[in-house]
Structures are given as C-alpha cells and as structure tokens.
Amino acid sequence: MADLASRITKPDEEPAPAAPAAETKLDGDEEVGSALVDATYDVEIKLSDLQNEEGNPLYSVKSFEELGLPKSINDGLLAMNFKKPSKVQETALPLMLANPPRNMIAQSQSGTGKTAAFVLTCLTRVDLNQKTTPQALLLAPSRELARQIQGVILSIGQFCGDLTVVAAIPGAVARDTKVEGSIVVGTPGTVIDLIKRNQFDTKNLKVLVIDEADNMLDMQGLGDQCLRVKQKIPRTTQILLFSATFPDKVMSFAEKYAPSANQMRLKHNDLTVKGISQMYMDCPDQDKKYDILCKLYGLMTIGSSVIFVRTRESADEIKRRMESDGHKVSVLHGAYEGVNRDTLLDDFRSGRSKVLITTNVLARGIDVSTVSMVINYDIPMKGPGEREPDAETYLHRIGRTGRFGRVGVSISFVYDKRSYQALTYISNYYGIDLVQLSPDDWDETERKVQDVLKSSRAKPDYAPNAIKVD
Numbered sequence: 001m002a003d004l005a006s007r008i009t010k011p012d013e014e015p016a017p018a019a020p021a022a023e024t025k026l027d028g029d030e031e032v033g034s035a036l037v038d039a040t041y042d043v044e045i046k047l048s049d050l051q052n053e054e055g056n057p058l059y060s061v062k063s064f065e066e067l068g069l070p071k072s073i074n075d076g077l078l079a080m081n082f083k084k085p086s087k088v089q090e091t092a093l094p095l096m097l098a099n100p101p102r103n104m105i106a107q108s109q110s111g112t113g114k115t116a117a118f119v120l121t122c123l124t125r126v127d128l129n130q131k132t133t134p135q136a137l138l139l140a141p142s143r144e145l146a147r148q149i150q151g152v153i154l155s156i157g158q159f160c161g162d163l164t165v166v167a168a169i170p171g172a173v174a175r176d177t178k179v180e181g182s183i184v185v186g187t188p189g190t191v192i193d194l195i196k197r198n199q200f201d202t203k204n205l206k207v208l209v210i211d212e213a214d215n216m217l218d219m220q221g222l223g224d225q226c227l228r229v230k231q232k233i234p235r236t237t238q239i240l241l242f243s244a245t246f247p248d249k250v251m252s253f254a255e256k257y258a259p260s261a262n263q264m265r266l267k268h269n270d271l272t273v274k275g276i277s278q279m280y281m282d283c284p285d286q287d288k289k290y291d292i293l294c295k296l297y298g299l300m301t302i303g304s305s306v307i308f309v310r311t312r313e314s315a316d317e318i319k320r321r322m323e324s325d326g327h328k329v330s331v332l333h334g335a336y337e338g339v340n341r342d343t344l345l346d347d348f349r350s351g352r353s354k355v356l357i358t359t360n361v362l363a364r365g366i367d368v369s370t371v372s373m374v375i376n377y378d379i380p381m382k383g384p385g386e387r388e389p390d391a392e393t394y395l396h397r398i399g400r401t402g403r404f405g406r407v408g409v410s411i412s413f414v415y416d417k418r419s420y421q422a423l424t425y426i427s428n429y430y431g432i433d434l435v436q437l438s439p440d441d442w443d444e445t446e447r448k449v450q451d452v453l454k455s456s457r458a459k460p461d462y463a464p465n466a467i468k469v470d
C-alpha cells in the first residue's frame with residue numbers, strides 16, 4: 001500500500017493538470033465549423049502547439065510533403081485534415097519507405113498515429129493498378145480493429161484511383177470466392193483459413209504489417225497463427241511490427257519475426273500520454289463498485305465513455321443493471337456475432353450510444369475521438385490464475401481516450417488489497433501519479449473530473465481528425 005501512496009497525489013491536492021496547459025487555445029474545427037466551439041471555455045487545445053513541443057509524441061519538424069509521399073496520398077492526408085506528421089510518422093516513414101525495404105519494429109504511445117504510418121507505407125509500396133493481386137497484408141487482433149484500419153486505408157487512399165481493400169474477418173469472404181484486392185486487412189485466424197483453402201494467394205505480398213504486435217506475437221495467444229502466416233509469404237516481404245507496448249519477453253521473438261529491423265523504442269516512463277489524467281477510485285468493497293459507477297454517471301455529463309470489465313458475464317450484468325436504473329448503455333464482447341458487433345461499434349462511433357461496456361477485446365487500437373472517459377471497473381490482470389497485474393492492457397485501455405492531443409480521464413476502481421497492489425505495480429511501472437477520488441466526497445470527485453473534461457466538452461460533436469491545425 002505504501003508504494004501506491006507514494007505515487008498518488010493526496011486527495012486534497014489538485015489533480016495533475018491535463019495537457020496541454022490551460023492557456024492554450026482551441027481552434028475552430030474546419031470541418032464542422034467554428035460555431036460549435038463554445039468560446040466561454042478557457043481550457044483549450046491547439047494541436048499545432050503540441051506538434052511544435054519538442055519531446056511531445058506528436059512533435060515533428062517536417063511536413064508530409066517533405067517525406068516524399070506521392071501527391072495522391074498527400075491529397076488524402078489533406079482531406080483528412082492531417083497537416084503535419086507525428087513523431088512516429090516522421091521518424092518511421094523514411095525508414096520504412098527506403099529501398100531496399102527493411103523490416104521495422106516501431107513503438108509509439110497510444111493515439112499518436114501509428115496506423116497512418118503503416119498505412120502510408122502500404123499505399124506507397126503496392127501497385128494499385130493490380131487491383132486483384134494482394135500485395136500488402138495487415139493483421140490486427142480484433143475484427144473491429146481490422147475494419148477500422150480498412151477505413152483508414154480507404155480514407156488516406158481516397159485519391160489513389162480504384163483502391164481495393166479486402167477485410168479478411170469472420171464471415172466477410174464467401175467460401176468460394178478469391179481474395180481479390182491490392183490490400184488485405186484481417187484477423188490471423190481468418191487469414192490462415194483463407195490461405196489454407198487457397199482463396200488467398202500470398203505470393204505477391206510485398207508488405208506484412210502486424211498491428212498490436214506484442215499481443216499478436218505472444219505465444220500464449222495469437223503468436224502461433226502469426227508464425228503460420230509468415231511461413232506462407234515470400235521471404236522478401238517487408239515486415240512492420242507496431243504497438244504502444246513491447247514487453248521484453250515478446251521483444252526477442254519480435255526480433256526473430258522481423259529480422260534486422262530498424263527499431264523505434266520507448267522507455268516505460270515515456271509510455272503514458274500527458275493528455276490522459278489518470279485517477280483511481282477507492283471503493284469500500286466489490287459490491288459497492290456498481291453503485292459508485294452509477295453515481296459517477298449520474299453526476300456527470302460525460303462525452304462518450306468506455307467501461308472495461310474482466311468477463312463477458314459481468315459486462316452483461318452491468319449493462320442489465322445500468323439499463324434497469326435508467327441509463328442507456330451498449331455492450332460488446334466476444335460472445336456477440338460479427339455483424340452485430342459491427343453495428344454496436346458503429347452506434348458507439350456515431351454517438352448514438354454514449355457508454356460502451358466491454359472486455360479486453362476492445363482494449364487495443366480502437367479510435368473513437370469522442371471518448372473522454374475510460375473506466376477500469378476491474379484492474380486488468382494476466383498470467384495463470386490472473387495473478388499478475390497487466391500493465392500493457394492497462395495502458396491500451398486508458399489509451400482509448402486522449403487521442404492525438406485530446407484530453408481524457410481514466411478512472412481505475414480498486415477495492416481490496418489485491419486490486420490496490422496491482423494498481424500500485426502499474427503506477428510504479430510507468431512512473432505515473434494517480435489522482436485519488438473518494439466515494440465520500442462527490443463534489444470533489446466531480447470537480448476533479450470536470451476540470452479535465454471541460455476542455456473536451458467544448459466540442460460536443462468532435463469529429464475524428466477534426467482538430468484544426470494552423
């Protein structure tokens with residue numbers, strides 16, 4: 001307990017200020033119009049300031065044009081309102097685009113634009129005139145993330161002519177059809193099945209991207225399937241591994257999987273994103289967690305939020321109870337069928353549903369810019385008997401908010417010695433100061449959370465990629 005106490009700010013202290021500093025200004029939103037910006041808010045964001053701040057993961061000195069990308073791709077970036085690359089884009093892109101192609105292992109904080117970095121590489125490397133020949137394969141751990149990446153490819157590549165991108169996810173490719181597209185994005189199990197059934201010809205693949213690579217290459221999980229994919233692709237295929245986390249135990253395997261790779265690595269202490277204010281709620285016991293959750297929602301008008309729980313059953317149970325208490329919530333986990341899952345996430349993305357209760361299935365990669373709060377209803381644990389704190393999953397979960405310079409709050413619920421110790425371990429691992437919230441002082445809790453959220457609430461219809469950059 002003493003450990004956590006040294007890491008947390010005392011209840012009567014101010015919460016850590018949300019980055020960026022309160023004096024910075026929020027620019028209008030080019031796409032949705034400046035009328036949406038509430039001028040009375042004094043905490044405002046300016047992405048260009050963050051991108052000029054050395055040491056910030058969004059910092060860059062170059063423009064996309066200087067990275068030598070084709071005009072059609074630059075036009076796509078412009079249409080998405082990407083004015084300047086982030087650090088991972090600026091640093092990794094020239095290395096990935098150099099010839100002869102070299103493998104890459106790249107680590108960068110959550111929400112800092114890794115997807116565009118590898119998508120730009122794929123779009124630059126494939127011959128888009130060969131519309132039916134798969135030349136780039138991107139693998140992700142969930143159907144939601146694969147679909148999201150497919151969307152990013154189609155957006156960035158919107159001026160690249162007749163771009164064909166196939167989603168190789170459960171139920172998407174009929175048994176008797178060939179995978180015909182320049183780029184394929186999928187989950188490893190489905191991709192292996194398609195290769196086995198000769199539906200997917202891999203012999204022309206020039207690039208293989210593995211997103212969330214530490215998770216994908218973990219031999220307790222999807223590692224075996226990723227190895228099988230590698231055995232089926234040409235030896236010359238450029239391999240790109242991306243994640244916000246690369247624990248040492250996976251790293252040696254990653255280095256074998258992508259030999260002689262260029263590497264971009266981060267230290268534990270540099271992994272957290274400043275825009276996410278990390279807090280914890282000291283709950284009296286397990287049973288009170290639910291009441292505290294409802295109280296939190298009752299008190300606060302929060303943008304969109306995600307509640308992470310340990311099991312599918314508790315996700316369903318919390319949904320049932322919250323609904324019977326008059327809250328409108330959605331739930332998504334692995335027990336749901338594919339297309340249902342797509343609808344659920346689409347509802348959440350569009351704001352039709354504002355609260356999403358989920359398991360670790362959505363802990364990684366999902367990019368919904370309106371998410372201003374993440375709740376760790378259960379502290380993530382891993383290993384046999386779930387006895388070890390899962391610092392990686394913690395980081396990915398909280399990273400669903402605070403994306404690309406936005407601000408957000410994460411609240412982790414602790415209630416007993418074990419959960420308290422697990423959070424202590426996680427906060428020490430990343431060197432973070434967690435702010436304590438007390439269920440006995442709701443005025444103070446509300447103030448601490450709202451202090452952070454008011455800047456993101458200034459733009460209720462915050463569209464993805466819609467921060468205006470000077």
Ligand SMILES: Nc1ncnc2c1ncn2[C@@H]1O[C@H](COP(=O)(O)OP(=O)(O)OP(=O)(O)O)[C@@H](O)[C@H]1O
Nearest residue numbers: 082084085086110111112113114115244365367404
């Ligand atoms: N250069 C840029 N300018 C403005 N917005 C950008 C830029 N690059 C990426 N973005 C936006 O930033 C958000 C986060 O990007 P992305 O999803 O790629 O993060 P990530 O690093 O892959 O995060 P995670 O580790 O959670 O998967 C997206 O909404 C994306 O559109």
